[in-house]
Amino acid sequence: MAENLLIVHGGGPTAVLNASLYGAVKEAKKSGKLEHIYGAENGTGGVLEERFLELGNIPEEKLKLLLQTPGTAIGTSRDPIWQEDYEKMADILVKKKIKYVLFNGGNGTMDTCGKLHKTCQARNLDIRVMGIPKTTDNDIAVTDHSPGxxxxxxxxxxxxxxxxxxxxxxxxxxxxxxxxxxxxxxxxxxxxxxxxxxxxxxxxxxxxxxxxxxxxxxxxxxxxxxxxxxxxxxxxxxxxxxxxxxxxxxxxxxxxxxxxxxxxxxxxxxxxxxxxxxxxxxxxxxxxxxIGLQSPVDCQEAQLAGEKACRAALQGESGKMVAFRRVSEAPYKVEDFLVDIDEVMMYERTxxxxxxxxxxxxxxxxxxxxxxxxxxxxxxxxxxxxxxxxxx
Amino acid sequence: MAENLLIVHGGGPTAVLNASLYGAVKEAKKSGKLEHIYGAENGTGGVLEERFLELGNIPEEKLKLLLQTPGTAIGTSRDPIWQEDYEKMADILVKKKIKYVLFNGGNGTMDTCGKLHKTCQARNLDIRVMGIPKTTDNDIAVTDHSPGxxxxxxxxxxxxxxxxxxxxxxxxxxxxxxxxxxxxxxxxxxxxxxxxxxxxxxxxxxxxxxxxxxxxxxxxxxxxxxxxxxxxxxxxxxxxxxxxxxxxxxxxxxxxxxxxxxxxxxxxxxxxxxxxxxxxxxxxxxxxxxIGLQSPVDCQEAQLAGEKACRAALQGESGKMVAFRRVSEAPYKVEDFLVDIDEVMMYERTxxxxxxxxxxxxxxxxxxxxxxxxxxxxxxxxxxxxxxxxxx
Structure with a gap:
């Protein structure tokens, strides 16, 4: 049976938001088990209106430019989402045979991510929903820091x-x-x-x-x-x-x-x-x-977060966000882990x-x-x- | 007889103002005929208060950092200058055996440069006063464009x-x-x-x-x-x-x-x-x-302008500013020439x-x-x- 993956961006861009997109798409292609790798055009609004961009067949040369392009190449949204929207989203996912959804965003987006996960769970749908942390403000909880x-x-x-x-x-x-x-x-x-x-x-x-x-x-x-x-x-x-x-x-x-x-x-x-x-x-x-002042470490970690979220979803994880734990300060070393989305939803870390x-x-x-x-x-x-x- | 050179900065800095300083100091050192290479601390105010920094013995390694340092390493001033100030300045130059003065600045500074030149001329002093163009705004006349x-x-x-x-x-x-x-x-x-x-x-x-x-x-x-x-x-x-x-x-x-x-x-x-x-x-x-977005062409031309002004002064020129004339657009090619300071003083090019x-x-x-x-x-x-x- 055909399986598809969907990537959704939420909130304001960072200098490395597109780098996470690159990491996720690359990992998704590598898996070889997906028929379509979709990007939602302009965030959740694009999901609800079924505006899906095909990302699976973009040539690597062009895809790689994502690493040096600010903004969000698939758009984003800041629209509020209501409970009926989640039900509608779940219906669309089923219809489009989307089994994996990656949300790339900050606190608000992680809230959306968690609620969609719960909606799918409540309806017993085999749909895995994962979060990729993204914020310039660094206000996402639990993780040592966030890409961006x-x-x-x-x-x-x-x-x-x-x-x-x-x-x-x-x-x-x-x-x-x-x-x-x-x-x-x-x-x-x-x-x-x-x-x-x-x-x-x-x-x-x-x-x-x-x-x-x-x-x-x-x-x-x-x-x-x-x-x-x-x-x-x-x-x-x-x-x-x-x-x-x-x-x-x-x-x-x-x-x-x-x-x-x-x-x-x-x-x-x-x-x-x-x-x-x-x-x-x-x-x-x-x-x-x-881009001139993009942090190379940040760009790498952003790609990694995209990859890891994709891999975890494909391996059956859902309702979680990729996070970083600092193992050592000098030399700098972090390891990634998965955190329950409940622990980060709408929490603001100062x-x-x-x-x-x-x-x-x-x-x-x-x-x-x-x-x-x-x-x-x-x-x-x-x-x-x-x-x-x-x-x- | 000992001969000294003085460099004076005026107005707001650019990303390559210090690059012109580097070019001028390098050229002055190379000439081998100067006992002191002075920088006026904080512009004309520093001249009037005889605050002179010795630039001739700064090691090359440190001097070279000027190419990647914004601001002005010897300070600058925006104080208005009166006629009696020019007379006083001339007295100080004579006393300090300063035979060469380079003014690095925009329209206002070129005005100062021209007036000091005229004061020295009127008093029959063998002091050569040269201008180095500097402005982010590109509003200096005659020259194709200005460093900065x-x-x-x-x-x-x-x-x-x-x-x-x-x-x-x-x-x-x-x-x-x-x-x-x-x-x-x-x-x-x-x-x-x-x-x-x-x-x-x-x-x-x-x-x-x-x-x-x-x-x-x-x-x-x-x-x-x-x-x-x-x-x-x-x-x-x-x-x-x-x-x-x-x-x-x-x-x-x-x-x-x-x-x-x-x-x-x-x-x-x-x-x-x-x-x-x-x-x-x-x-x-x-x-x-x-500095990340400094133009390499601009940085080179800024050094060149400093060098050329210094060389021209040492060769006997006075009351002039270094300017650029475009010889070809593609490939880009400019040549430098000297323009009478009267033609650029206080003129604003839009x-x-x-x-x-x-x-x-x-x-x-x-x-x-x-x-x-x-x-x-x-x-x-x-x-x-x-x-x-x-x-x-």
Missing amino acids: FGSAARYIAACTEELCADVRSLPIHVVVMEASGRNAGWITAASALAGEKGYGPDLIYLPERPFDEEQFIKDVEEKLKEKSGIVVVASEGLTDKEGKPVVKPVFKTERATYFGDVSSHLANLVIQKLGYKARGEKPGLLGRAS MPEEFINEKGNGVTQAFLDWCRPLIGEELPDMVSFNSFMGKK | FGSAARYIAACTEELCADVRSLPIHVVVMEASGRNAGWITAASALAGEKGYGPDLIYLPERPFDEEQFIKDVEEKLKEKSGIVVVASEGLTDKEGKPVVKPVFKTERATYFGDVSSHLANLVIQKLGYKARGEKPGLLGRAS MPEEFINEKGNGVTQAFLDWCRPLIGEELPDMVSFNSFMGKK
């Missing part, structure tokens, strides 16, 4: 090093760079890796700690006593001690509330309260789309206490040691401005 | 390609990326090079043409009929038909007026007028600091008519052909989303 994060971390670390080299050499100047990650500070924190070469950010503000505008102004003033060019890295998700976003909503539509940028908000505060020149930068989506410094405006050595191997090769060497200037 | 621009162009083109790959694969979504360059659209225009691989920006708005908000909304609406993910590249310097910045001032201080970001302003317009999801990105200074399309929202083939060689090697190949999805 290493590249986002390399991006912010490299950009921070470069930005610091630029800004340090200027007359008095404060630059606030906004980092993504919403409620989880992992990406913001990764900017500290820049400091290991001498050009680190001066201040880091994580969403895990309440943000105090007065303290921020004091912190900046203090730093400006030591040097003229200050770089602040701030999370887009900063909230005050009441848990309200530090940036007021710009306006609301029926669907959503829109906030201004944290970067320009904090830069404006510096100008208004201290009278110094300041500007905000916000690379935003560029941080998840950069930075643990031991990774945040006491003042709440920086990271600990433990974080640096944990994060360093994930960004791949070392950041480029640079002339240290101070050493060139004959200073300490 | 090629790297800024490569940055925006590569980021636009990546951003488009990401955004095209999403459900309806409009992303506005802000490009620097103030009144000159060169950098904004360079984003169009991304399109040569199939992932180009959908709309480009240059500061050379008045920006019409209503037309912008119509343009976006039109594009959204063809595809779901739209990327707009807009110059930070957009003005309306009365010449007023399209973004209102956020507030004013004694020293300056601060405007909001064009990117978030236009994204907000899309949300409010069309109700679609939209966001603004603003890499800002990252675009002039990226995009010529033949490089802007008729509608004023894109560039011409002539621009692409002119710009392509400056960004160096080709942008990476990517899977085309449409081809992967089985579409045209």
